[in-house]
Amino acid sequence: MPDNRREITRRAAKQQDxxxxxxxxxxxxxxxxxxxxxxxxxxxxxxxSHGSADELLELFYLVLSRFKYILLAAVLSAILxxxxxxxxxxxxxxxxxxxxxxxxxxxxxxADLQIGSYLTMDYQEVFKTWEVHxxxxxxxxxxxxxxxxxSMLTVSNPSDTRVLYITVKNEDPQEATDIANAYAESAKKFxxxxxxxxxxxxxxLALVPGSATGRSRTSYIVIGLxxxxxxxxxxxxxxALLDNRPKxxxxxxxxxxxxxxxxxxxxKAAMKGMKNxxxxxx
Numbered sequence: 001m002p003d004n005r006r007e008i009t010r011r012a013a014k015q016q017d018x019x020x021x022x023x024x025x026x027x028x029x030x031x032x033x034x035x036x037x038x039x040x041x042x043x044x045x046x047x048x049s050h051g052s053a054d055e056l057l058e059l060f061y062l063v064l065s066r067f068k069y070i071l072l073a074a075v076l077s078a079i080l081x082x083x084x085x086x087x088x089x090x091x092x093x094x095x096x097x098x099x100x101x102x103x104x105x106x107x108x109x110x111a112d113l114q115i116g117s118y119l120t121m122d123y124q125e126v127f128k129t130w131e132v133h134x135x136x137x138x139x140x141x142x143x144x145x146x147x148x149x150x151s152m153l154t155v156s157n158p159s160d161t162r163v164l165y166i167t168v169k170n171e172d173p174q175e176a177t178d179i180a181n182a183y184a185e186s187a188k189k190f191x192x193x194x195x196x197x198x199x200x201x202x203x204x205l206a207l208v209p210g211s212a213t214g215r216s217r218t219s220y221i222v223i224g225l226x227x228x229x230x231x232x233x234x235x236x237x238x239x240a241l242l243d244n245r246p247k248x249x250x251x252x253x254x255x256x257x258x259x260x261x262x263x264x265x266x267x268k269a270a271m272k273g274m275k276n277x278x279x280x281x282x
Contacts, residue, residue: 075225075228093170095173095208097202097205126191168183177207
C-alpha cells in the first residue's frame, strides 16, 4: 500500500514538471515570435523610408536633368501671356470725384449726422436714374447707352462718413475723369431741383489717373513664367511616376525576381566604342 502511494506521488510530480516545461516552452516561443515580428516591421519601415528618400532624390535629379525643357516651357508660356496682355487686354483707368452731403439745419449734432447718413443712402439711388445718365450724356456728347454708363459707374459711401465716392472706369483716362466730374455736377443739380434738401458740396474733383487699375501687363508675363515652370515640372514628375518600365539591371532583378548575370551594351554604344578603339589604334 505505501508503495502505491509513492508511485502515485512520483507520477503526479513528473506530470507537474512536464506541464511546467510545456508552459515555459510555449512562453519562449511566443516571446521569440513577437521579437521576430517587431524586427521585421522595423526593417520594413526602415526600408520604406529609405526607399521613399531615394525616390524623392531620384525625382529631384530627374527634374534637374530636364532643366532646359523647363526653361523652354517657362519662356514660351511667358511669351504667350505677354502677347495676350499686349494684344487683347485693354488697360482700364479709374477716376473718382467726391461729394459731401449736407444735413438739415438742426440744433443737435447727432441728429444732423444721422440725417446726413440717411441722405447719403438716398443720394446713392440718384445715380441709378435715367435722368442723371441723360444729363451726363448730353453734357459730354457720349455714345454710350444707359446700361453701359451704369456699368462704368460705381457710387460708394465709406462707413461713418457723409462723403460719396463717384468712381468711373474707362479705357480712356481723360474720358473717365470727365464722366466722373460730370456725374458729380449732374447729381448736385438733380438733387437741388428734385429733392427737398440742401445741395451737396463738391468735396473733391476727379483727376486724370496716371496708371491703369487692375493687373498690369508685366504681371501677366510673370504669371505665365511661373505657370510654364510649374506645368513643365508637373508633367515631368507625373510621367516619371506613371512609367513602370524597368530601366536599370536592378529594376529588372526586382521585377523578375532573378539575379542579373550579365549586361549587354546597346548596339549604338558598342559601335561607338569600336570606332573609338579603331581610331586609337591608328
